[in-house]
Amino acid sequence: MKRIAAVQMASGPNVSANLNEAGRWISYAADAGADLIVLPENFAIMGMKQEDMLKVKEPEGTGAIQDFIKNMCTKHRVWIAAGTIPIAADNSEKVRSACLLFNSDGEMVTRYDKIHLFDVSLDDGESYAESDVIEAGDNIVVKDTPFGKLGFAVCYDLRFPEMFRRMVDQGVELIVVPSAFTAITGKAHWEALIRARAIENLCYVVASAQGGYHANGRETHGDSIIVDPWGEVKDRLARGSGFVIADLDSDKITSTRKQFPALQHRKLECYKKSM
Numbered sequence: 001m002k003r004i005a006a007v008q009m010a011s012g013p014n015v016s017a018n019l020n021e022a023g024r025w026i027s028y029a030a031d032a033g034a035d036l037i038v039l040p041e042n043f044a045i046m047g048m049k050q051e052d053m054l055k056v057k058e059p060e061g062t063g064a065i066q067d068f069i070k071n072m073c074t075k076h077r078v079w080i081a082a083g084t085i086p087i088a089a090d091n092s093e094k095v096r097s098a099c100l101l102f103n104s105d106g107e108m109v110t111r112y113d114k115i116h117l118f119d120v121s122l123d124d125g126e127s128y129a130e131s132d133v134i135e136a137g138d139n140i141v142v143k144d145t146p147f148g149k150l151g152f153a154v155c156y157d158l159r160f161p162e163m164f165r166r167m168v169d170q171g172v173e174l175i176v177v178p179s180a181f182t183a184i185t186g187k188a189h190w191e192a193l194i195r196a197r198a199i200e201n202l203c204y205v206v207a208s209a210q211g212g213y214h215a216n217g218r219e220t221h222g223d224s225i226i227v228d229p230w231g232e233v234k235d236r237l238a239r240g241s242g243f244v245i246a247d248l249d250s251d252k253i254t255s256t257r258k259q260f261p262a263l264q265h266r267k268l269e270c271y272k273k274s275m
Helices: 015-031 064-076 155-159 161-169 183-201 250-259
Strands: 002-008 036-038 079-088 095-102 108-113 119-121 127-129 142-145 148-152 174-179 204-209 211-213 219-221 224-227 233-237 242-248
Touching: 002 015, 002 224, 015 036, 015 064, 015 242, 036 204, 064 079, 064 095, 079 174, 095 148, 108 142, 155 174, 155 183, 161 183, 174 183, 183 204, 183 219, 183 224, 224 242, 233 242
Parallel strands: 002 036, 002 204, 036 079, 148 174, 174 204
Antiparallel strands: 002 242, 079 095, 095 108, 119 127, 142 148, 204 224, 211 219, 224 233
16 A cells, blocks of 8 residues: 655745755655655745745756755655746746656656646735746646656646546546645635545545745745545644645545545536526
């Protein structure tokens, strides 16, 4: 049986320090038997301002951040879903927020670029405009892996259930969700969204979060969590740096979908009708 883990961090503006911290928890998770390790959104940099990502962006396939992940994979013989990395975009003034999946040989096997960007103003005065610096992706990704059909979503993507239904149409069995939810939105919605995506799609969800106070003054919610296809929480870490880990039971996916065949009961033809 495979084991899956999610790392929780409170990243800052120093890339080297963040990679050292990520490496520490990757090592611990690998020692605990993890075969797949998920890192949080922006694990390598949470800058003082959004534009700081432009200073450390990398072309796909090369760069200090990607080299670090490759080395971790080969050293520990694990697969890593590398949270999000600022990857160069066609527009030189923007980056792609990319979740890169590496196998245990350190090879990148697929890439997902965050589709839904967090352009939101909150009641407490906090405001975010990711689209100022990030170029949105436009492709849903589901990849065949030793862990089953693996789908990808990042943070704000969680609020768009139709995206996850498209993954189901591609046979998804496990979804990784690197995130950096704000303290306010996380407290209100994080667990509900994670569990809902697992329950309605009858799949595992592995959510790796930023959690804590950051040098830029931001507070993130944390609560990294692994949820099974029945919506049961298998492990979670409310606050602080660390990792969560659980067995990935492929039989549980099959049996749950067989005993509770909600996905087969969808009536797609009716959903297109209107009064």
